[in-house]
Amino acid sequence: MSGEPNAPLLGTSRLPTPEKLIALMDMDGAQGNEREELGAQGVADLLCVDTAQGLEPSLVQQRVKAYGSNLIKRKEPSTFMEILQGNLQDLIVWLILGAAVMAMIVDAFEGEELWWAAGFTTMCTVVGVIIFSTAFEYLRGRQFIRLMENVESFNVVVLRGGKMLTLRSQSVVVGDVVLLETGDVPPGDGLLIGTGDLELDESTLTGEAEYIAKNQFEDNTIFAGTTVRSGSGRMLVVCTGDMTHAGKNNSLGDEEEEEKSGLEARLEDMAEAIGYWAFVAGTAFFFITLIEFLILAAAGLWEHDLHSTKDYFSVLFDLFVAALLVLIMGIPEGLPVAISLNLVLGAKEMEKENVLVKKPNKGEIMGTVTTVCTDKTGTLTTGNMAVVAIDVCGLHFADILKLKEVVPKQVAEHIKLNLALNSTARISTTSHPLSEDSESGSNTERALLRILATMFLEDFNSIRSTNTIEWSVPFSSTRKISSIVVDLLGHSTVYSKGAPEVLLQLCTTQLDASGKVVPFSDAQKKTMLHVADSKGMRSIAIATRRLPKSFDIAQAPAGSPLQAGLPEGSPENELSFVGILCLQDPLRPEVAGAVAHCATAGVNVIMVTGDSLSTAQAVALGCGLLDRSRGDTVMQGPEFRGLVVSKDAQSSDDSNSISINQEAFDKIWPSLRVLARSSPVDKYLLVK
Numbered sequence: 021m022s023g024e025p026n027a028p029l030l031g032t033s034r035l036p037t038p039e040k041l042i043a044l045m046d047m048d049g050a051q052g053n054e055r056e057e058l059g060a061q062g063v064a065d066l067l068c069v070d071t072a073q074g075l076e077p078s079l080v081q082q083r084v085k086a087y088g089s090n091l092i093k094r095k096e097p098s099t100f101m102e103i104l105q106g107n108l109q110d111l112i113v114w115l116i117l118g119a120a121v122m123a124m125i126v127d128a129f130e131g132e133e134l135w136w137a138a139g140f141t142t143m144c145t146v147v148g149v150i151i152f153s154t155a156f157e158y159l160r161g162r163q164f165i166r167l168m169e170n171v172e173s174f175n176v177v178v179l180r181g182g183k184m185l186t187l188r189s190q191s192v193v194v195g196d197v198v199l200l201e202t203g204d205v206p207p208g209d210g211l212l213i214g215t216g217d218l219e220l221d222e223s224t225l226t227g228e229a230e231y232i233a234k235n236q237f238e239d240n241t242i243f244a245g246t247t248v249r250s251g252s253g254r255m256l257v258v259c260t261g262d263m264t265h266a267g268k269n270n271s272l273g274d275e276e277e278e279e280k281s282g283l284e285a286r287l288e289d290m291a292e293a294i295g296y297w298a299f300v301a302g303t304a305f306f307f308i309t310l311i312e313f314l315i316l317a318a319a320g321l322w323e324h325d326l327h328s329t330k331d332y333f334s335v336l337f338d339l340f341v342a343a344l345l346v347l348i349m350g351i352p353e354g355l356p357v358a359i360s361l362n363l364v365l366g367a368k369e370m371e372k373e374n375v376l377v378k379k380p381n382k383g384e385i386m387g388t389v390t391t392v393c394t395d396k397t398g399t400l401t402t403g404n405m406a407v408v409a410i411d412v413c414g415l416h417f418a419d420i421l422k423l424k425e426v427v428p429k430q431v432a433e434h435i436k437l438n439l440a441l442n443s444t445a446r447i448s449t450t451s452h453p454l455s456e457d458s459e460s461g462s463n464t465e466r467a468l469l470r471i472l473a474t475m476f477l478e479d480f481n482s483i484r485s486t487n488t489i490e491w492s493v494p495f496s497s498t499r500k501i502s503s504i505v506v507d508l509l510g511h512s513t514v515y516s517k518g519a520p521e522v523l524l525q526l527c528t529t530q531l532d533a534s535g536k537v538v539p540f541s542d543a544q545k546k547t548m549l550h551v552a553d554s555k556g557m558r559s560i561a562i563a564t565r566r567l568p569k570s571f572d573i574a575q576a577p578a579g580s581p582l583q584a585g586l587p588e589g590s591p592e593n594e595l596s597f598v599g600i601l602c603l604q605d606p607l608r609p610e611v612a613g614a615v616a617h618c619a620t621a622g623v624n625v626i627m628v629t630g631d632s633l634s635t636a637q638a639v640a641l642g643c644g645l646l647d648r649s650r651g652d653t654v655m656q657g658p659e660f661r662g663l664v665v666s667k668d669a670q671s672s673d674d675s676n677s678i679s680i681n682q683e684a685f686d687k688i689w690p691s692l693r694v695l696a697r698s699s700p701v702d703k704y705l706l707v708k
Contacts, residue, residue, distance in 0.1 A: 035086050036066055038263055041194065045209045045241065045259050060211040060240060064256055067195040071213050071256060074179030074197040083193035090192045090208060090260040092172065092267045097161040104154045110291070116146055119347070126341050153360045156367070157379050176207050179254070196257045202460055204248045209259035212240040216253015217496055220246045223630030225265055225699065233496070249462045250495060269700040283384045287359070302347035309339045389623060391689070393707055396629035396639055401605040405467035405558070408606070411551060412599030413533045420475055428535030434564045434598055436476050438515040439468045440483035442504045444494070449479045464558060467603055491591060493579025501526075501584045503592045505573050512567040514591045518584070520552045520561040520600055526585050527563050530597040537596050548600060557602040557638065563595040604638070611643045619644075628695045628703050636696040646693045654694040657702040663688060664705060680705060 036044075044055050044063065055063065064071045068079075075083070098106070107113075120139035127135035178185050179197040189207040192198065198207060200218065212218060218234040224245050234240055234253070242255050245266035261267055313335060316322045324331070363384065367377040370386075377383045397403055410417045413431055417423045424432050445461020447469050448454035459466065469480050487506050495502035501518025516523060530540040552559035567573065573591070580586035585593050618625050625645055629636050633656055640646035646654065664685045695702060 034068065038087055038259075041087075041258050042263050045243075045263075045265075055211075055241075060213045060236065060256060063211055063258060064213065067256070067258070069195045069197070069256065071197055071254070073182045075181075075193070075195045077181050079195070080180075080193055083195055087194045087259075087263065088261050090190050092264075093262055094165070097165055098158075100154060100158045103157050103161075104151070107150050107154050110287070113146060113150065117143055120146075122344050122347075126344060129337075129341065149360045153364055153380055156364050160367070160377065160379070174205060174207075176204070192257055192260060194257055194260055198255045198257060199252075200242075200248050200255055201252045202248055202250050202462060206242045206244050206246060206248075206255060207260070208244050208257040209264045210242050210255045210257040212236060212242055212253050213256050214254050216251065218242070218251040218253050219249045219496070221249050222246045225269070283359075298347045302343040305346045306339055306343035309342065310336070313339065391624045391626060392618065393626045393628050393703070396627055396631060396636060397605060400611050400627065400639060400643060400645075401607055403605065405463040405603045406606050407467055407471045407601050408557070408604045409602040410599055411548070411602070413531050413535070415533060420471060424475055427533075431531055431535045431598065432476070434515070434531075435562065436472060436478065437483065437487065437506065437508075437513075438517055438562050438564065438598070440472055440478075440480040441487055441489060441506055442502055442515045442517050443469065443480075445469055447480075449473065449481065451479050452481050463605075464560065464603060468560065468601065490573045491576055493592070499580070499584045501592075503579065503584075505567070505576070505591055511569075512571065512573045512591075514565040514567060514595065515562070516564070516584075516592060516595055517560055517562045520549055520559050522584055523561040523563055523595070524548060524597065526592055527595045527597040529594075531564075540597055548597070552600050552602075553634075557604045557635070560601045560603065562598045562601065564598055565591070565595045567591060607639065607643050615644050624690070624693075626689075626692055626695060626706070628698050628706060630698055631696060633694075633696040636694050640694045651691050652693040653688075653691045654696065655688070655692060656696050657698040660688070660695055660698070660702055661705065680708065 044058075058066065061071070069075055120142040122139075123142075124136050124139035127138070172189070174189050175186055176189050176192060177199040178187050178192060179199065184199070189205075192207040194208075196208075197213070198210070200206060200216075212234050213236070215236065216234075220232050220234055220242065222232050222243065225243055232239065234242060234251075243266070244259075244264040313322065317332075322335075324335075360380070363380040367380045367383050370377050370383060375386075394400060407420055408418075410420050410423055412423065412435070413427055415426065417426075443461065443465050445459075445465035445468075446454065447459050447461075447466050450473075461469075472478050472480050472483075487508075489504050490507055490512060491505035493499070493503050495518060499518070500522045501516055503514060503516040505512050505514050507513075516526070524545045527540050527545070529537045530544070532538045548561075552561070571591070576591055577587050577589050579590055579592060615625055627636060627640055627645060633654065637646065637654055640654070646652050664680050689706070695706065698706075
């Protein structure tokens with residue numbers, strides 16, 4: 021599309037259709053070629069946006085009209101009257117109400133002074149409990165909606181009309197230019213513009229645990245619901261709300277018909293049985309007594325004289341009333357009241373355990389479950405990375421507090437300076453408190469800073485304020501390491517840290533247990549790589565190098581953004597390997613006990629995570645969820661889909677129409693304990 025990018029629009033006819041934008045942001049479709057041909061600037065022109073100034077504020081409402089707001093539409097909660105109507109469809113309720121009406125009729129015919137009292141009281145009690153249960157369910161539904169809105173609402177920095185504005189994520193529209201930094205969540209699907217370099221965690225969409233590099237030269241697509249793990253840049257928003265991949269994933273299962281709980285099904289069966297047998301008993305009673313009456317009347321043995329037809333009808337009516345009383349006595353009028361009150365009170369108790377029950381009549385399901393599917397991060401684990409082991413100078417420390425007592429002082433100093441200076445992350449400390457929102461950096465970087473206080477009893481802020489960085493090259497997904505050069509007492513010293521498979525190749529020596537520099541063979545490098553891989557944890561290698569006096573750091577070339585150790589003459593060479601830090605998201609202390617209780621109760625627990633298989637297995641073994649001796653199995657998302665979904669359905673974009681091979685599925689799930697690298701579709705298929 022040609023013309024000025026920010027040319028004024030009189031309507032929305034010049035804008036591409038929502039279907040066109042959805043196709044452009046397709047993760048795997050053929051439209052990816054068109055997206056690459058257009059480029060980020062071409063898409064900006066298509067959306068009539070000047071990427072240097074951002075969207076004009078006067079066009080915001082036009083974009084809302086053309087593409088809708090940035091809200092993912094959820095299934096509308098039922099109204100109060102809809103919930104009430106559903107609760108009134110319970111057969112046993114109508115049996116009780118009918119019995120109450122018949123009781124009033126009988127008492128009225130018998131001339132009772134308060135003929136209405138008993139039946140009316142029963143009706144008021146049943147209706148009152150139904151209204152109370154309906155109100156509880158109605159309020160919980162609204163509470164759930166508000167909870168989801170709060171979770172999905174966050175602040176974003178947007179460029180509009182040349183001004184930086186802080187807005188809520190729901191206010192973002194198609195064509196907005198959003199600034200992203202480490203820790204941010206993109207508010208929509210879009211493209212990276214400019215020279216930004218990001219690393220995104222897309223496990224919520226793809227199930228891939230590895231962070232994905234985003235830059236203008238390779239993959240520049242950004243999707244809502246992912247997380248920026250490192251870097252900064254600007255994003256052109258192309259899709260919002262239900263147009264995004266997150267919006268489409270949210271619609272999975274919306275059309276599924278709601279099944280009745282076990283209690284509801286059993287109560288319905290019992291109501292039908294009560295109604296049937298009460299009717300049978302009442303009818304049998306009426307005909308048996310009728311036959312008895314006719315026999316006695318014919319023999320002249322009836323206790324009252326029968327002089328007229330009116331006398332006969334009077335007796336027949338009395339027999340009919342007695343039969344009605346038999347029918348009424350067979351209906352347990354207190355049952356719905358007792359059940360409803362117990363379910364509501366149970367839901368309140370579960371709320372104290374941080375379990376939000378939207379529908380009280382579904383709460384009993386938790387007492388009948390045989391399988392529980394759970395996430396890993398933040399559910400089984402704390403959600404915060406922590407250093408749990410260190411291999412340094414050829415020594416292994418499972419208790420990191422003992423490291424400072426054993427390793428030489430100069431080695432401990434290298435570790436301390438590397439972690440504190442070779443990072444841009446910030447965390448709250450005793451001397452420099454920060455709010456949780458003000459902390460920055462990835463979970464890994466923040467975990468490395470936290471052990472400074474744990475192991476060395478020092479604040480990273482004081483270390484940074486007393487040292488000067490002479491040269492640096494930041495971490496990127498292509499380099500996989502970061503490096504700095506620091507002036508230490510007149511000696512320029514290199515500190516590098518990052519992925520072991522990259523950093524070890526730049527090392528020619530290592531520090532031994534006495535702190536001396538010794539040769540580092542290829543065999544030793546392979547051993548250290550095996551150690552890092554075998555632990556099933558995230559590993560960070562650290563290395564150092566004292567530059568010779570002849571090395572002029574002022575003349576050192578800038579580090580290559582594409583490959584560590586380049587260009588020639590970079591200080592990132594001939595490094596001395598110091599050690600490897602192993603990080604893990606620790607298990608919550610109560611998880612192992614909870615898993616054991618589930619096993620005792622006969623409840624299977626399946627961990628479903630987007631993380632790697634090795635990490636997932638390590639967590640499962642740690643909490644007792646996985647036991648190979650009893651035949652437990654682990655599986656990855658792609659393998660799971662390949663086994664339970666037909667080949668034709670695997671390529672379908674309509675997840676609701678995917679059919680499952682139930683026979684294959686039934687062979688998998690009883691022994692399945694870990695489903696790693698799982699996508700939202702995998703999770704949907706598992707619970708569908």
